[in-house]
Amino acid sequence: MRTALPPITDDLGQAERDLREHGICLVTGVLTPAQLADVRSALYRAAKLDAQRNVTHSGFKLDYGEGNHRVWNTLSLDPVFADLVEHPVALRLVRSVLGWPALLGNQSANIALPGCVGGMLHADQIFVQEPWPALPQGCNVAWCIDEFTEENGATRFVPGSHLHHRPPGEDDRDISVPAVGPAGTVVVFESRLWHRTGENRTTDRTRAGLFGWYTRPIYRAQENWFLSLNPRILEGASDDLLVLLGYKTEGLGKINGRSPR
Template sequence: MNATVAVTAAPVLPPPTRDIAQGLRNIADFGFTIVPDVLTGDALTATRDALYRAAASDRARGREQHFGLDYAHDSSNQRVWNVLSRDPLFEDLAFHPVAIAYVKALLGWPALLGNLSANITGPGGGEMVLHADQIFMPEPWAADPQGMNVAWCLDDFTEANGATRFVPGSHKLNRAPRADEADAPTVAMVAPAGSIVVFESRVWHKTGFNRTASEHRAGVFGWYTKPIYRAQENWFLSLRPEVRQFASDDALVLLGYRAEGLGLVHGISPA
């Protein structure tokens, strides 16, 4: 693939699909896919409310963290860490059957849950720097992704309110964007609340500007990797004990408590 194709082609969104085979084709072609109506009704409302409560708690206790063009001064955008421990509802996101089906299809099994965090853009919030999530690997990158995100849209993601923006096809370049590519054409990940967006670790993306006067846009991002990489969140220190206590077999693998080949204790899995 020519190195300029991905950043000059007119950016487009693949049509949303609930068919995983088509979703995987979208990821292969574009670097991402949208799955509609995964979280609906009362479950969507309760999960959204739980995230905004967690964000308000961080602000009230002086634990608020920001992101955007300038982390020190852009107070309109808030990052919420260790979401998995904030409310049991978030376990349903991290270990959701649709999310895990994509993890197994895209990364193989076993895999690890690197973190579960949230981004909330507020009115007037600035955009993030264009980046790819696979910067932990030397370039050129391998021809298959080493990680992936499952982004849960708890509010409508729109062009106006700072929806994540992608450079479709940029994953095929197998490298991070250069400084002179910071303004590459992007497309907003427009998706209604309750959708998930699955995107692989090499695709270029950024949080968009929130140009609205009053809208907040919240998304929870599950980051998964192949099992050879260290998790971003240290679950052994940060996780609520009951999450592990009642975790499914797949969840124990994703959290690193049940191991295959790596992380063994006296040659066997610790769980």
């Protein structure tokens, strides 16, 4: 079993190799400081509005305790989130894992609050019946909106666990290691890799991550975009975004034999 994650890189070719070998890559230099500041401001503004309305979305089934603030359907909240969904680097790495077309299953955020106790070890394709296929069925693109450190709750991964082709069981030890990196780092990992939210052991620092979940086109999206999506997102949407949301199809989901758009 491997004991370490691949190092952070700014070489996308190396990132693709890391994905093939390790099931995960960490990429830096993707967002400008201004882009990162815009995303961070939009995310914390959305979280603040949730708190004001007493809608904190804590208690998610993979969380322990109430220390993780989940912000759902971020795609509908601000155009900056749509920009990340179809960011060229994100889509290049998604294509390297899943091919094309792919579907966007969800885009949400997790803010690990000071003192949170972390989360449950899991793999993202737990919806796939065992035995699992030889290839991953999904891919997560995690944007580090804040610096990710071991102390503030960086997402933790079990290196090499994707090679088990199964979810973690009761007898599996949690030998996870944190994916640490500066704010703006992109962590892309395939759906068989075991991981969990880390413990935020600080008393005054939050750790925000934005997660785009992509799947092969045969799977139903976690978020029902046709009911929940803010219509503004479709105004001037690119073909790639329409494919990701299921509004334009290159395979399944046709209407009378043709793509909806």
